[in-house]
Amino acid sequence: MCLAIPACVEQLTAQNHAIVNLSGVRKEISLALVEDIVPGDYVIVHVGFALQKLDPLEAERTLAMFAEISALDNNLL
Amino acid sequence: MKYIDEFRAGALAQQIAAKIASEASPGRDYHFMEFCGGHTHAISRFGIVDLLPGNVHMIHGPGCPVCVLPIGRVENAIHLAQMPGLILCSYGDMLRIPTANGMSLLKAKAQGADIRMVYSSADAIKIAQENPQRQVVFFAIGFETTTPPTAVAIQQAQALRLNNFTVFCNHVLTPSAISHILQSPEVREFGLVPLDGFIGPAHVSVVIGSQPYEYFAEEFQKPVVIAGFEPLDVMQAILMLIRQINAGYAKVENEFTRAVSREGNRKAQSLVAEVFELRRTFEWRGLGWVPYSALKIKSSYADFDAEQRFRISTTSIADNKACECGAILRGVKRPQDCKIFGTVCTPENPVGSCMVSSEGACAAHYSYGRFRENNHVAAQEN
Numbered sequence: 001m002c003l004a005i006p007a008c009v010e011q012l013t014a015q016n017h018a019i020v021n022l023s024g025v026r027k028e029i030s031l032a033l034v035e036d037i038v039p040g041d042y043v044i045v046h047v048g049f050a051l052q053k054l055d056p057l058e059a060e061r062t063l064a065m066f067a068e069i070s071a072l073d074n075n076l077l
Numbered sequence: 078m079k080y081i082d083e084f085r086a087g088a089l090a091q092q093i094a095a096k097i098a099s100e101a102s103p104g105r106d107y108h109f110m111e112f113c114g115g116h117t118h119a120i121s122r123f124g125i126v127d128l129l130p131g132n133v134h135m136i137h138g139p140g141c142p143v144c145v146l147p148i149g150r151v152e153n154a155i156h157l158a159q160m161p162g163l164i165l166c167s168y169g170d171m172l173r174i175p176t177a178n179g180m181s182l183l184k185a186k187a188q189g190a191d192i193r194m195v196y197s198s199a200d201a202i203k204i205a206q207e208n209p210q211r212q213v214v215f216f217a218i219g220f221e222t223t224t225p226p227t228a229v230a231i232q233q234a235q236a237l238r239l240n241n242f243t244v245f246c247n248h249v250l251t252p253s254a255i256s257h258i259l260q261s262p263e264v265r266e267f268g269l270v271p272l273d274g275f276i277g278p279a280h281v282s283v284v285i286g287s288q289p290y291e292y293f294a295e296e297f298q299k300p301v302v303i304a305g306f307e308p309l310d311v312m313q314a315i316l317m318l319i320r321q322i323n324a325g326y327a328k329v330e331n332e333f334t335r336a337v338s339r340e341g342n343r344k345a346q347s348l349v350a351e352v353f354e355l356r357r358t359f360e361w362r363g364l365g366w367v368p369y370s371a372l373k374i375k376s377s378y379a380d381f382d383a384e385q386r387f388r389i390s391t392t393s394i395a396d397n398k399a400c401e402c403g404a405i406l407r408g409v410k411r412p413q414d415c416k417i418f419g420t421v422c423t424p425e426n427p428v429g430s431c432m433v434s435s436e437g438a439c440a441a442h443y444s445y446g447r448f449r450e451n452n453h454v455a456a457q458e459n
Contacts, residue, residue, distance in 0.1 A: 003115055032229045033342060033348070046226075047168070048200070049197065049199075049226045051283050062332070066089050066093070069092050
């Protein structure tokens with residue numbers, strides 16, 4: 001039920017809907033629960049609705065945090 | 078795929094695992110409950126348990142909406158579906174849940190009931206528009222993640238003046254379930270689960286934010302780390318929980334900052350507040366009657382409430398005696414502790430709800446973990 005997935009917004013369509021692309025699979029979803037979405041944004045899609053826009057900066061920060069752990073361990077070796 | 082693959086890097090998972098092993102104090106045990114079925118699924122699917130030291134224990138919580146819906150409500154839905162001329166729309170994973178007499182929505186469908194599997198509440202609206210002569214009921218279930226889309230559908234039905242569309246509302250709330258686990262009197266019946274901290278839900282928190290969990294951290298002194306559903310997210314959250322416990326504090330931390338803020342999705346929250354109100358009490362499978370733990374449709378939207386239109390009565394049906402879903406949902410027992418696990422009860426022919434949804438603890442263990450268990454035993458015997 002809660003297995004929502006991040007997908008890229010490809011184009012905005014009528015009535016506050018959008019076409020999202022997930023590795024080639026295109027699907028129309030509702031943007032009724034989010035604001036200020038533009039093509040190129042990544043959104044979390046759940047039961048046909050975008051629940052939230054993904055923050056690319058925060059995603060990078062989280063990945064950087066993982067990379068830091070990795071670098072730290074490599075230095076120790 | 079972007080935002081998925083980079084959070085699944087195996088080498089990094091090994092590094093975080095090494096960090097966990099070095100920081101987990103060998104002199105004590107750590108018991109963490111992952112509340113969410115999405116995390117249960119990730120932990121089983123990616124073999125995270127194998128990357129953890131023996132003293133770090135993951136306990137599956139009740140966070141699968143399919144698993145916690147009591148049989149009585151499924152029975153209600155079957156009765157609705159069997160009403161002449163009615164179309165029942167349901168998310169797919171509800172269809173195979175068996176009721177007390179072995180009936181399910183899928184069997185009712187085979188016997189002629191018009192049950193449509195929908196991907197979205199919007200599909201149910203479309204079906205109502207296409208069938209103006211028939212009553213269309215949307216069987217709404219789920220936590221805070223699935224509730225806003227139901228609210229949108231109800232408002233849409235009102236705007237479209239659909240007089241043949243209603244919602245059978247079964248939406249439940251995460252924070253009240255967590256507090257129930259921590260303080261309910263039924264703990265005596267199932268036994269006490271030692272819990273040192275929680276991995277907080279990913280997508281539920283996208284909607285409600287991290288703020289509602291602050292109460293648990295303060296009141297019960299249990300650390301909560303909100304984590305995404307990818308394996309690196311879960312590993313990192315476990316490391317963050319261990320660090321909190323080692324340092325002797327309990328607060329809410331957010332690993333899933335790319336999607337979760339403290340406030341959550343305000344637009345979704347206000348929509349839910351507009352359409353729904355709290356129920357005084359609601360029955361959960363495994364947790365019993367939990368006060369203020371579910372939502373009902375506000376009287377201003379009563380025209381769209383299936384419980385009002387079809388006078389649905391409260392039916393309470395006990396689980397199959399052999400089924401341990403209740404104890405498993407509370408984290409007191411593991412799927413492999415259930416006598417019928419993997420023999421009588423399988424994903425193809427589930428007896429209990431934990432085996433139905435892919436996020437259920439039993440289905441996750443059946444799909445990804447049951448042979449690992451056997452291999453461990455064999456290795457020890459050799």
